Amino acid sequence: HDERTFVMVKPDGVQRNLTGEVITRLEERGLKLVAAKFMQIDEDLAQQHYGEHEDKPFFDDLVEFITSGPVMAMVWEGADATRQVRRMMGATDPAEAAPGTIRGDYGLDLSQNVIHGSDHEDEGANEREIELFFDEDELVDYARAD
Numbered sequence: 001h002d003e004r005t006f007v008m009v010k011p012d013g014v015q016r017n018l019t020g021e022v023i024t025r026l027e028e029r030g031l032k033l034v035a036a037k038f039m040q041i042d043e044d045l046a047q048q049h050y051g052e053h054e055d056k057p058f059f060d061d062l063v064e065f066i067t068s069g070p071v072m073a074m075v076w077e078g079a080d081a082t083r084q085v086r087r088m089m090g091a092t093d094p095a096e097a098a099p100g101t102i103r104g105d106y107g108l109d110l111s112q113n114v115i116h117g118s119d120h121e122d123e124g125a126n127e128r129e130i131e132l133f134f135d136e137d138e139l140v141d142y143a144r145a146d
């Protein structure tokens, strides 16, 4: 199958009713949804998910924010999916994100930036994050009409 990538609508996106908008954008771009879980992240999962940022000064804020309310965790599939999603998300800081990108259109600040996607420059980040949030049998294998 094509490349799979992990995507999450963060608590701010859920609270602001942007879950559907994010899904619609990815669907309309031709990416295929293969797994989704509406869930509350606990502190342990948050620390594992953001483990690479452990030494950053904003790590505690990151964990507090991502556990502050429900998220929509998803796996999307497509050619070059990780990089495609990154391009659609826009820059991490909404103030720098181009109009037309998800963060450029809806992001409020560095933490309230609506969406997380696996880093395509971090080898294996997509597989690592998918495994952290989903069991293999939760990834749905199906064909989609073109």
Ligand code: CMP
Pocket (backbone or CB within 6 Å): 053, 058, 061, 062, 092, 110, 111, 112, 113, 115, 116, 117
């Ligand atoms: P995300 O793609 O979820 O991965 C790490 C997150 O850290 C990033 O999105 C930002 O939301 C967040 N982040 C980056 N820099 C800062 C910062 N200086 N203060 C707070 N959060 C930050």
